[in-house]
Amino acid sequence: FAQFGAANRQGKQNPLMLIALAVIMPLAATIIRMAISRAREFEADRGAAMITGKPQHLAGALRKLEDYARGRVMANADEQSAHMFIINPFSGVKSALGSLFRTHPSTQDRIAALENLRSRLEGENGVKEYFRK
Numbered sequence: 001f002a003q004f005g006a007a008n009r010q011g012k013q014n015p016l017m018l019i020a021l022a023v024i025m026p027l028a029a030t031i032i033r034m035a036i037s038r039a040r041e042f043e044a045d046r047g048a049a050m051i052t053g054k055p056q057h058l059a060g061a062l063r064k065l066e067d068y069a070r071g072r073v074m075a076n077a078d079e080q081s082a083h084m085f086i087i088n089p090f091s092g093v094k095s096a097l098g099s100l101f102r103t104h105p106s107t108q109d110r111i112a113a114l115e116n117l118r119s120r121l122e123g124e125n126g127v128k129e130y131f132r133k
Contacts, residue, residue, distance in 0.1 A: 066107040
């Protein structure tokens with residue numbers, strides 16, 4: 001931990017700094033892992049929308065799933081399996097820290113991204129149709 005400032009100039013380690021780093025580093029790693037998981041979720045949505053060419057259908061399905069899950073906690077869900085669900089299995093649970101430790105982006109954010117993709121695809125298709133004439 002000396003490279004992180006846990007040792008002074010004489011090479012003696014500062015125990016308080018070591019304890020602080022022992023707490024902060026795993027927390028930072030967890031936050032980064034959760035952020036990567038959310039980014040992958042957005043990328044999976046984008047990929048599915050590009051394959052089907054119908055992002056509005058995926059957005060509609062997400063709305064239905066969110067409506068069903070709202071106010072409920074899925075019975076077989078736990079923190080270790082949360083990443084395997086289509087939507088956040090704990091969407092019925094309110095968290096004081098908000099989305100910091102979520103494995104999934106909010107459904108509203110996913111739907112907004114899909115609607116943005118839809119408008120871009122329609123814009124591209126409009127340009128392609130214009131040049132076909």
